[in-house]
Amino acid sequence: MCGNKMAVQADEPNTTKKHSNSRSARATTSSAPYSSSRSQSQRPDPTHSSTTTTTASTYTYDGGTGTGSSYRLNSSTATAEASVSTRTSLSSFRNSLPENTHIYDFSEIRSATNNFLSKRFSSSSTPSWRCVLRGKDVVVFQRKFRRPIQDSELREKLSVIYRSHHMSIIKLTGASISGDYIYLAYDYTSGGNLTDCLRNKRNPEFTVLSSWMSRMQIATDLASGLDYIHNKAGLKINLVHKYVKSSSVIVTEPSFNAKICHFGTAELCGETVVEAKVVKQSEIEEIDSPERSPAKKLTRSGSRTMQFEGVNGYMSPEFRGLATQKSDVYAFGVVILELLSGEEPVKYRYDKVNGEHVKTLVVETARSAVGGDGGDEAEIEGRLRRWVDRRLKDSFPVVVAEKLTRIALDCVVDDPNLRPSMSRVAGKISKLYLDSLKWADTIRIPTDFTASFAPR
Template structure:
């Protein structure tokens, strides 16, 4: 097996590498060892379910019959979302004068109530009547590949979302090094398959297996919002719950909110005079055609963004880039979706082999790469209703992961080390 070492300090000791499986979700969950810890230090937890492999944060005993039910286990987990006073946010960020953790998004790494966190500032698109109830619904979701939401604070037209800080490099930086175009942290096929599998299962959980009977939409799937951690290149998705708390998917979440006690207040109707102005945020290259037209985020638009990230992961290229054409004296738009379609249409796997990131040095199974590219192209279908469900996508990616693992073991890759620093 290939031994890898990556110079990223992960702060998630409870996350253990998962081996994907094509079996049911319950079987996958049973094979995974996860640890959940309460934010309330006054409570002690010591009960462990041997039948599921989960360490339960509960002071109450759980009957043997209920241990086999994952929804029942989830309900027993303590949920203590924090409602931070705005003064706490200001003090922790030095009145927002501290250095930003990211140049593209207003966010600050700081310490809040003894926890190492990262605070994101986002525009509030609707009013929230009961922030604690809404947070308790979102914080009820736990997944090893999703960065934990700890709490929130609201001030004026902004909401401040507080997430557990996870040390690592975002996927965009891991794929493309600004100082050395020939260097990438993800230099092996298995490292990229691990990221693809973790991302697929995380998004499948968000859409279908969160256990709170709400059609969650992530709406922030992009390579810069995915953290890659050491030592096994596990991926963790950021910004879970941001779309709901900021009001980006108010139509989908309002129905669920009404059922849960009128926790959501509808925004005022659009003015009838003149053309209604559609305002929404998105990242060029990751937005589905229908999202660009309507500004309405759906699970299908999440699937589209996932497909783009998957193509980005395979090719190492940005979703969109512009090249200056000397003949036409104009800039030519190059889309990773379009280049992938051309590669697949080449037939025989030859086109895909030349399209896949050259920094992998042809050390990857061409047939598996071809199949994974086709899965990604299914996800970016122009028509939303023809895109596959994330459960189906996760199963396909898991199957290809296992085949890739067998391939990797069969060729007996030599030992090597990997570092974030270009050599």
């Protein structure tokens, strides 16, 4: 039928023209208000010639003169109007966002956690519960304030953190305060933490991160998320994470994306704001803040009050209780080395000769692998292959692995002023991720062939 219709139209041009004219007339008659407004805008007016020309040049017909009822914008006018409409739509969309963080009543937290009698969400030292708050599946963490904080300051920080959106950061949904404690509710994210993914206690020889690309994906996500926290999330505020470690990273399946937990916890608990003053007495250092009472005379009683809060293996050498972006960079470097080697940041090995436990740091083993006693490229490659997690089965690009190891070692230098910024680190790791993709394409098993098991 399509062929016959086309033949008729080719043989009878007058008939087709007559039909099209009748359709135009009917369209004009049926849309009289629109056609009249267009005809008035296109009618020449000597007193408004410039306006008439602009309006007339704005619209053209889609299907030829007099045969179409739809219009399209010219390219120049479309670009200008599109930019204006984009700004308008973005502004209205921004104003419609729910920027006010949920300030939960403490009774809501108690009800959701069954008066804190529900089963703990994790076995960590920080109390946490998985529950439902206002229809959302969340995990509530209980934290203690490290210093007094005003309500206005708390609301301002909550607002900044709540407005932060990044695919590699688990979002804070709200908070509640009771006495000296703050209860932070984060979106529940299914998956396992990076520590359990790298070191399975039940089966040490197994890991879900058995491919190089899965580990590069995690490294890229972590670098991107921490760069966002340091440089883009807080606007005028220099935000610090403080709790960068493998157990604070959730790995999701099946794409093995990484999401950072506890974003904003250190800021809201007052752990990164007060300027610290180091007071040395009898070769013992103590943090003295304005809110604390005058320093007392220190003794060597072995009291735990002199221990700084932090995780062994992730603390930078200059860390004295006050977290900074440079200490975050140090902890990030340790996580990357942990990701490459599969080993713990700190490990104790029993020496049968001396009868003592020898402390081994993943930072030291990494330096020995790529630096060590020097040597040519072949020797460095051999040491690196022995150091990288054996569960990768020696299937990884050696050049990329060496570059990533050196980036991580730059992050863990003792002098904080020599450590790179997270923006620089994220850019380098993104490039290494692209190089890894090219490498993965070269070793991919070909699929464009057939096999036959028939007798030959």
